[in-house]
Amino acid sequence: MKLRELVNPHIRDLEPYKPGxxxxxxxxxxxxxxxxxxxxxxxPLGPSTLALESMYAAAEELNRYPEDSCHYLxxxxxxxxxxxxxxxxxxAGSDGILEILAKCFxxxxxxxxxxxxxxxxxxxxxxxxxxxxVTVPLDSELRVDIGALLEAVTDRTRLLFxxxxxxxxxxxxxxxxxxxxxxxxxxxxxxxxxxxxxxxxRRSDFPETLxxxxxxxxxxxxxxxxxIYGLAGLRVGYGxxxxxxxxxxxxxxxPFNVSSLAQAAARGALRDREHxxxxxxxxxxxxxxxxxGLQALGLSFAESDANFLLVDIGQDxxxxxxxxxxxxxxxxxxxxxxxxxxxxxxxxxxxxxxRFLAAMARELRR
Numbered sequence: 175m176k177l178r179e180l181v182n183p184h185i186r187d188l189e190p191y192k193p194g195x196x197x198x199x200x201x202x203x204x205x206x207x208x209x210x211x212x213x214x215x216x217x218p219l220g221p222s223t224l225a226l227e228s229m230y231a232a233a234e235e236l237n238r239y240p241e242d243s244c245h246y247l248x249x250x251x252x253x254x255x256x257x258x259x260x261x262x263x264x265x266a267g268s269d270g271i272l273e274i275l276a277k278c279f280x281x282x283x284x285x286x287x288x289x290x291x292x293x294x295x296x297x298x299x300x301x302x303x304x305x306x307x308v309t310v311p312l313d314s315e316l317r318v319d320i321g322a323l324l325e326a327v328t329d330r331t332r333l334l335f336x337x338x339x340x341x342x343x344x345x346x347x348x349x350x351x352x353x354x355x356x357x358x359x360x361x362x363x364x365x366x367x368x369x370x371x372x373x374x375x376r377r378s379d380f381p382e383t384l385x386x387x388x389x390x391x392x393x394x395x396x397x398x399x400x401x402i403y404g405l406a407g408l409r410v411g412y413g414x415x416x417x418x419x420x421x422x423x424x425x426x427x428x429p430f431n432v433s434s435l436a437q438a439a440a441r442g443a444l445r446d447r448e449h450x451x452x453x454x455x456x457x458x459x460x461x462x463x464x465x466x467g468l469q470a471l472g473l474s475f476a477e478s479d480a481n482f483l484l485v486d487i488g489q490d491x492x493x494x495x496x497x498x499x500x501x502x503x504x505x506x507x508x509x510x511x512x513x514x515x516x517x518x519x520x521x522x523x524x525x526x527x528x529r530f531l532a533a534m535a536r537e538l539r540r
Contacts, residue, residue, distance in 0.1 A: 184282075184304040189297075192510065201502075209502035210526040215341070215371075215482050217404035218522045219456065221439065222449035225405065228442030229435050240434040247437045250444055251412065257384060260417040263424050264432050268370055268396040268411030272299045272335075275394070275413075277426045279332045279364055280305035287326045288335035289318045291342060291511035293368060296335045305332070316343040316476045316484070320355050327363060334359065337368040339375065342511055342518045344478025352381035356390055364392045364419075371480035373402040373450065374457055380479070384414060391416040399436075401481065402453050403443040408436040457481045460521030467531035471538060482520045484508070491517050494537055501533045 178186055197211055244264045252259040265271045272295055280286060280303035288296045290309035297307040310326045313319040318340065327334070336355075339346040352367075359365060367383045383395040394415040400406040410432055413423065443449070464483055468475055476484040487494055495507045495517055506518040519530060 182304070184301050188301050197504070204500055204502075206500065206502045209504055210522060210529055211504045212520045212522050212526060212530055213504045213506040213518070214406075215401065215480065215520045216406050217402060217453055217481075218460075218520075218526065219404060219449070219453050221404040222443055222446035224442035224446040224449070225403070225439040226442070229408075229439040232434050232438035235434060238434070240430045240432060240437060242430055244432055244437055247432075247441050247444075250441055254444055255384065255414065257414060258417065261414055261420055263413045263415075263420045263427065265411050265413075265427060266409040266431055266433075266436070267400060268368065268398045268413075269295050269299075270409075270427075270431060271394075271396050271411055271413040271423070272296070272366070272368075273302075274423045274426050275333060275364070275366060276300060276303040276305070278422050283330060284332045285328060285330045286333040286335060287323060287331050289323065289337075289340065291508075291513060292335070293337045293341050294511075296337075300333075306330075312340075312343065312345075315345070316340075317345045318347050318351075320347070320351050323355065324358050327359065331363050333364050333366060335366045335368060337370070338381065339369075339371045339479040341370070341480065342482075342506070342508060342513070343476045343484045344371075344480040344482055345476050346375065346377060346380065346479040348377060348379040349381045350379070352383075353386070356386060356393065361390070361392055364394065365390070366394050366396060368396045370396065370398045370401055372397060373454060374481045375479045376458065377479055387415065391419060394419065399440045399443055402450055402457075403440070404449075404453065405436070405439055405443060408433070408439055410436045410440045456523075457521050460524065460527050463524065463527045464519065464521060464531070467527070468534075471531070471535060473534075482518055484513070485517050485519060487515050487517065490514050494534075497537045498530075498533050501536070503530050503533045505530070 201209055248259045248262050276299040282304040284305040285308050286300040287308045289312055300307040308326050310322045387393050394413050396413050399410040474486045508516040
């Protein structure tokens with residue numbers, strides 16, 4: 175008997191998430207040193223001092239299980255967001271919330287609708303639940319096509335995933351478009367507003383998702399401490415929604431699903447508003463630096479409200495991606511998203527951005 179015959183078909187045929195290689199391994203393989211990683215949309219400044227101090231203090235209690243309900247983090251985050259504590263659910267990254275949502279609302283024959291290209295975990299968690307991923311192409315400006323999304327909804331649609339700002343494009347939709355989507359969707363469809371890059375948004379009319387929940391019980395907002403707070407290595411994500419809906423998500427999660435170190439660091443990060451401001455300012459300046467440099471090279475890019483840019487090379491970008499790697503500049507290939515002519519680059523420190531632009535200039539001249 176073949177082992178694969180014992181595995182559920184929807185898991186056996188699942189295409190797993192493909193993370194990038196560790197920097198050390200890439201340097202060893204390519205024989206390079208001092209590479210810069212601009213591939214994973216991480217915070218270039220790292221975590222705040224308050225986050226680190228809080229984590230170190232919590233390390234003395236590692237012989238104890240974590241606080242299961244994230245009690246203290248829940249209380250502080252509820253106050254910061256001005257929501258009731260029972261409207262919050264936590265997991266190891268917002269990916270963890272996505273898995274819980276799929277567990278609660280999807281089964282064989284159900285459908286989850288989402289724009290594409292978008293966050294790679296949407297099709298993974300959907301298919302992992304035995305459900306059908308329904309992808310809706312972005313419009314010509316690489317933005318979410320609200321009309322096409324609505325047309326894709328059927329009687330079998332249970333979830334609608336919406337990354338706003340979107341990853342990997344960085345594009346976003348405004349308050350009016352989001353409101354139009356909510357108004358037109360049947361109440362039975364659970365809308366998942368994935369706002370991992372919320373703190374980087376530059377547009378002035380970004381949706382006020384937490385306020386929109388007052389009129390829709392089947393709306394959940396996902397957020398994370400991995401991006402602007404610089405805690406990607408600890409994995410802390412959370413969802414905000416109707417207390418009853420959040421209660422069902424809490425039933426489906428694993429116990430002790432956020433480590434004690436992660437909870438402590440998140441509390442410290444939440445208190446350090448100055449660090450968040452510094453990261454935001456640095457990122458916005460970095461985006462401007464990248465935009466100016468790319469324009470000087472004659473390249474176009476999608477308008478971004480995240481901490482990265484999707485760059486159109488105008489031809490297959492595989493060779494350029496490999497050439498940048500050999501110069502020690504790690505970007506993200508977009509071929510797996512159907513965007514073979516594009517690269518995604520995260521805004522880093524000024525010197526990292528300059529190194530990327532210089533490497534691009536050298537390769538484009540060849």
